Amino acid sequence: MDYLNDMALFVEVVKTRSFRRAADALDMPNSTLSRRISLLEEGIGLRLLHRTTRKIELTEAGQLYYERCKRIVDEARLAHEELGNMVAQPSGVLRVSLPVDFATTYLAPLLPEFVALYPGIRFDLDLTPRNVDLVAEPFDLAIRMGTPETSNLIVRVITRVSAKLYASPNYLEANGDPVHPSELERHECLTMNTTPVWKMFTDMETFEAKATSRFRVNSVAMIRRLAGFGMGIAFLPERVVAEEVASGQLRNILPDWQGSPGSVYAVTETRLLPAKAQRFIEFLREKLKDS
Template structure:
């Protein structure tokens, strides 16, 4: 057990690259952490860390040992937690990275529902469009929309969201209603991709149309709002625009046509997940429509 505890100390030092921050995170004096890491290096017979007055770095041996130890420590922690689950609901802090607009416009009510189901879980959400590093950053899970990129992370498909074209009634009254996807080339199209093309399909037919407009925006919430202000046509998942449809701010156009479905994934660094993370992913899979 003492060896496992020292491995856990080393994992935290290797993650933070700081004896002080590791000690603070573990609630121990820095001198204790330094002494026990030194004893671990002596027992192994290899230098695991380069120490200077300004920084701490992993040696080549330290990098290899850190990768192995991290998984061993995680498995041990999960074993204790899973035994505890027999008597209690999942608890602890769930750290999740979420896409800004999708989280604000659609996930927020689902998160409220999940929080009510598991009162023992606390939440730390980081809303950002960037690709986070789940190895070096303290996130349990990252939710992202869009096709998979090459990655060493574990990806779980949560849903494929149906995508359609929408515009405000006043915009359609002013500009006319498109009857076929090719008509979109004569309309203001909001949030179009950098390729300048939209791909729409219906049974047995697929059309790629060149689109453009005055606004090219990298925020779903922004170009959705611009559409409600009568500035053009948007191509969005139905779940995102549900409130605007119900209120009459937007109306579906090209009713027989759909855009390419948008996948939603949950990314984790490992398949060995604590209960809080596993329950969160399972809940989103169920509520987003993928059993």
């Protein structure tokens, strides 16, 4: 039954697209891993991988074998974890792709507590604005803002966040306080690339404000900084600007108005998650439920 173990080795090699990275993750010599995969191919009688000095690629047979093996390996791993100590104390490397702004504002303050709860987990955090390919790239999960585009993935809501309006005292002294969102059109509004219209509401009214500005950037951190320097009005979640509000650098304006809640998602390739990923998602849901 050695081929069952070799199937798990093969899956790790394909997930990492590298014998070296797979060997590091499996804590075994690269030469041993390469020999085991070669023996697996000999036992099957088909070439599974095309090897070059720079990369590896699946053959047609290798692609079919990987799809079958991955399901078997995932099921076997979950069965082991459910019956073993890893459920109580999960371990291993947790690979997560997430936006920079979410990581620095929401995740970073929570990591010390999570690390204390699960000392056996190590982290490989990829802070990137791109939507990584969870099928082809070796990530356990991705955190995404806004509805994921791909229907083939498993999506779980972590939290929902609402934005409010903030500006610096210097900006308001020079430009005045708006008394209704309709007045925002004559103000400098610091906007994300994808949000030229700010949708907001009170208990009695809804309004869509046209947000125009000389600045339009794709970084929440940059918008926060520009607002603090008096460059315009920002429409951001309360937690993002908590320090600036506490220090008096920014002030909430039109406090009765807020944006429609937007969801933050944990996205995975499969429902068969290792314990380390399950605990991470559960932890974020609990800690961010009041965001």
